[in-house]
Amino acid sequence: AQSVTQLGSHVSVSEGALVLLRCNYSSSVPPYLFWYVQYPNQGLQLLLKYTSAATLVKGINGFEAEFKKSETSFHLTKPSAHMSDAAEYFCAVSDRPSSNTGKLIFGQGTTLQVKP
C-alpha cells in the first residue's frame, strides 16, 4: 500500500534561510507525489507534483522538490524563507494502483515557522 512519512512535525527557520521539509514515500509502483500547503483556516493549495517526468520539480512561490528513487524521498526546498511561507505543509501520494480513483494519501503534515 502507498504511504508517505513526513519527518519533523515542526520546522523553524529564520527569514532568508533555507527551507527543507522532508518526505519519504512507500509505493509498489512509480509514485505520483504532491506537496500541498495549508494556511490557517483555509483549504489545501497545490505547490507542486511529480508524475514521472523530470526528477526536479519546480512549483509555485519559489518551492521545488527532488524525486530520489534510491532514497524513496521527495523533499521540499526553498532557498530563502519568507514570512508568508509560515503554514502547514503536506506531502501526499496517489493511491494508484490500489484504487482507480484520485484518492490521495497524505502525511501527517509539517508546520513551518518563519522567524524574523
Place this chain on the structure above:
Amino acid sequence: DAGVTQSPTHLIKTRGQQVTLRCSPISGHKSVSWYQQVLGQGPQFIFQYYEKEERGRGNFPDRFSARQFPNYSSELNVNALLLGDSALYLCASSITMGQGIDEQFFGPGTRLTVL
C-alpha cells in the same frame, strides 16, 4: 473563476445528530472528493464521486454517505454524530477522476464541532 465552495463554514452539532455538508465544484469539473482532517493530522479520504457515481470509498463507517447531483455539486451526510467526527471536512474537485494526474482543487472546508 470561482473556486470550490463549501457550506456552511462552521457547524456545531451534538452527539447523535445528523449533519449535511455541501460542496460546489469548479465549473467544468465532474469529480468531487471528500476528505476528513482531524486537528493535527493530514486529510483522510472519505469518498470520490465522478459523473454522479461513487467511484471510491475510504475506511469510514456507514454513518458516512454522500451523493453527487446532475450539476456535479455534492453533499456529504453524517448520521449519529460522535465526538470523534469533529474535524475539518474538505471537498476537492477535478476535471476527471484524477488518478494522480489531474490537479485536485480544494475548498476552504467546513469545520464541524460535535459536542
